[in-house]
Amino acid sequence: PLDGGMLFPQESSFREVKELNGLWDFRADGSPNRNEGFEKAWHKRRLAETGPVIEMPVPASYNDITQDPTLRDFIGWVWYEREVFVPARWISDEGTRVVLRVGSAHYYSIVWVNGEKVTEHEGGHLPFEAEISSLIRKEPTKPCRITIAVNNTLTLETLPPGTIQYMNDSSRYPDGFFVQNIDFDFFNYAGIHRSVLLYTTPKVHVDDISVETNFMDNTGLVRYKVSVQGGFNNTLNITLMDKDGHFVASSNGSSGGLKVVDVKLWWPYLMHENPGYLYSMKVHLIAVSETSTYEDEYTLPVGIRTINVTNTQFLINNKPFYFHGVNKHEDSDIRGRGFDWPLIVKDFNLMKWLGVNSFRTSHYPYAEEILQMCDRHGIVVIDECPGVGIKDIRSFRNASLSHHLVVMDELVRRDKNHPSVVMWSVANEPASEMPPAEFYFKTLIEHTKALDQTRPVTYVTIAAADMDKGGPYVDVVCANSYFAWYFDQGRLDIIPLQLSTHFENWYRKYQRPIIQSEYGADAVPGLHMDPPMMFTEEYQNALLQSYHDVFDQKRNQYFIGELIWNFADFMTSQGIYRVVGNKKGIFTRQRQPKAAAFLLRKRYWRLANETG
Template identity: 65%
Template sequence: MCGSGQLAVLLVLLLCALRDVAPLPDSGMLFPRESPSREVKELTGLWDFRADLSPSRDLGFQKAWYKSRLAETGPVIDMPVPASYNDITQDPMLRDFIGWVWYEREVVVPARWVADEGTRVVLRVGSAHYYSVVWVNGVKVTEHNGGHLPFEAEIGDLPQVHMMAADGRAAYEDVYTLPVGIRTVKVTSTQFLINNKPFYFHGVNKHEDSDIRGKGFDWPLIVKDFNLLKWLGANSFRTSHYPYAEEILQMCDRHGIVVIDECPGVGIKDIRSFRNASLAHHLVVMDELVRRDKNHPSVVMWSVANEPASEMPPAGLYFKTLITHTKTLDPTRPVTYVTCSNYARDKGAPYVDVLSVNSYFSWYHDPGHLELIPIQLNTQFENWYGKYQKPIIQSEYGADAVPGLHSDPPVMFTEEYQKLVLQGYHSVFDQKRKEYVIGELIWNFADFMTAQGVVRVVGNKKGIFSRQRQPKAGAFILKERYWRLANETGRLPPWTKYSCLL
């Protein structure tokens, strides 16, 4: 199978959504870039795939599937990488499968990679969910606990890799280039300052989600999304509720989009989630996140969690420890987490630099009563600022709208109702941004798929764009508003010089 001067390596990647394993240390890593001394071989494409459908979900371990070709263990199917496996097939069981799945690919690497003793051969996984084990030629090389963030292992000296060393090797100095951007970030009691100038976040929350490929990275989709952000006049987004691909942050660096970088701390609702084991893993995840993204000038703030049960008694020490640790890792950026708890009982709020507050008035609260939005939202802001004297971002707000569903008078789930919810919030934002409100992030940029449930109509429909990236009525409301805000502040996005994008 291997031609002269090539080496075949059998790579097996095992993923699982549920497994309680102690976290492993990670030392951060450089994004793979080619240079005169560095070569990159992408492993994207078709892999062999098999889900472990056994009752115990661990037949693959019992039978040591990693010791032979995956096709020899049972039936395999084609699976594209990168992609989520859920929507690739017509099998409803696989669509909702939770447990171990196996990926395998034979890789041909250049002989010089192993012939030259001075060459490091590193296998890097950009993102795999949530617990991962990797074998090369039947040898386990690494494992990783936690999705979204990269991990790697050196594989240059593995057993079963035997090549004749060539004579006359040339020595090269290692070369690595890193784009650099320099700016300052500062928070006062009423403002967020970038380069000592007030910055107002008018942007979106996003998800890495699209038809068929799910969370799989896709360049056409990424470029489309950035063009839509420009069309909106948005200047920022939050990586809700996990770190995004490094390529997306590189796009933000180039295009001047400001990022609130959020770790996967979502669903911290149970009292057990505040125990030492969870905190220890949370600290490791922040290590990985900060080490990966600290050099991106687009990242201006870390978010350590989304909607935790921060009113629970252990939450105070938990978030004090977590935020202090994050500031130790990076003393140059402010830290927040996104809350939906009661302002008077939130035990983590004293430790954040910026208050990020979610609310869904006239949707989850008093559904259908649009007239209550100004009263409730104004009260929300006054309560939070009165207690903590810190700037506030409305980190989520919105309403579901099924694309093409209309009604007059407006009713819930129609585009007209979503439009009125947005306008109700905007009237209060315009009052409070003159005082201490420093931003507004719509939930959500685009519709996205969720688990089935009675409150979802084929996924979450709070996007101002459909899952296929077509605008709803709310998108035009935001477009008019965001460009007006940009013109009022004089902080026009850098792409405004390209008239074809307006």
């Protein structure tokens, strides 16, 4: 189990937050062994004193910021640094705890403050933090220098995995020439992708909160657990308020239940006239130690809802839920995978315009701010960990599995309280037909279920039902397929037969509900042909339409959802299958609609009326 909680930083009367976003000094370590930064201890001095630096925005991927192809495709350590003034009151008040938090960095990070190492973290897409209170008190009058070294090298033990291949034929490749091999279809963007923050809590503070919700008839129940760090004599008061701030229920102590009379349930978008209803749970702490008194407060949004899965249905609040949604990426021009509010809000507006009620966080956990928006808007989420591209038999070994289990620990710890998150996905398209996959997925799924007993668990498969080894362990079958695209290219006429057979095989074997978790076709915007040909907007439309006809036949049986691949075009590595990235978006990378967006919109609003 992990040490401590990972509550989203929040301001309250007893907590402050200071964003460190903006321009940082930056240098990629281009030395042949990529190790000069450590040999010369760049963290000991200002980065600008150890060599040339450039300005780098945080948050952003560094890859597309400059005109330098070496930096775009860089593999190895890059160094970020900036100085920050810490408010004097944070330093003088010994009862204040100061924490440095990185929302996410890709992939391996080491953090120093004033030259002293404070933490390291393995894995992108998830937050990490370090308490730096005593360090900043050592040199109270100087600005505090934060250095973060980030390495994007992928190995067989990272998630996603990757390998480095050295080319040794000196008649064809220069000395030291290497390529990175990856088995996933998106650009390996790197850098500091989410906000870097300093935040404070009282020394004795609310460290973690977990809630589980239920209801019976008109009465809701919120069961909670609060953990506190430090203190002797802690008093915890818990107050639940409705959306308008009116008192609903209260309790005290570190665990208990709150009863909600005339409960307003959390409903998905388009399933109810008032979707995304959130209560606020205020956790108030007074801690008395031998010498002092501490006070802390943290407010958690709480949506009251239940999730259940039967052989044929996915139930939210005991009502069948049909997923009509999208797969996304955190991806856009220039900033790559960097957090960007205008992009996020635009995407939500587009999703609502489309009539989307759900999405999958393909292929890694998205920013917490995105999940908070899903909570508020009632957009249902399948929360996927970065287990993508597990294709090499060596990535099923124990060392890889151990890391995968830790990533699930971190993911569940971060996202457990979001009502929008209705299912965990532990992987995307692994080589689940390989013999070691059975033990691997059994262990991984059992582990995830032990962490969270309230949500179903799945992984997304591309294998056929008779080959797939992890199928017995999932609650919902999430199956991808690309009929008439990667196979039988151009032959739209085979879709009805092949897709029906595929579904029937899965259902017969496992009797689990099925989601079409990916399907689609590349379309280069503006390319037209009738009769349709591959890569035209007409072909994308025709392919989707053929899939939809089959979905509609299975919808009242065991078929519970459709997630198009993909919401928008996105960047990939270079290769003959990709014309400047993957073009299966129904929107362009700049979020303009292709013809398919209008087809989907018509369908989703119709489905909302029929199923909601």
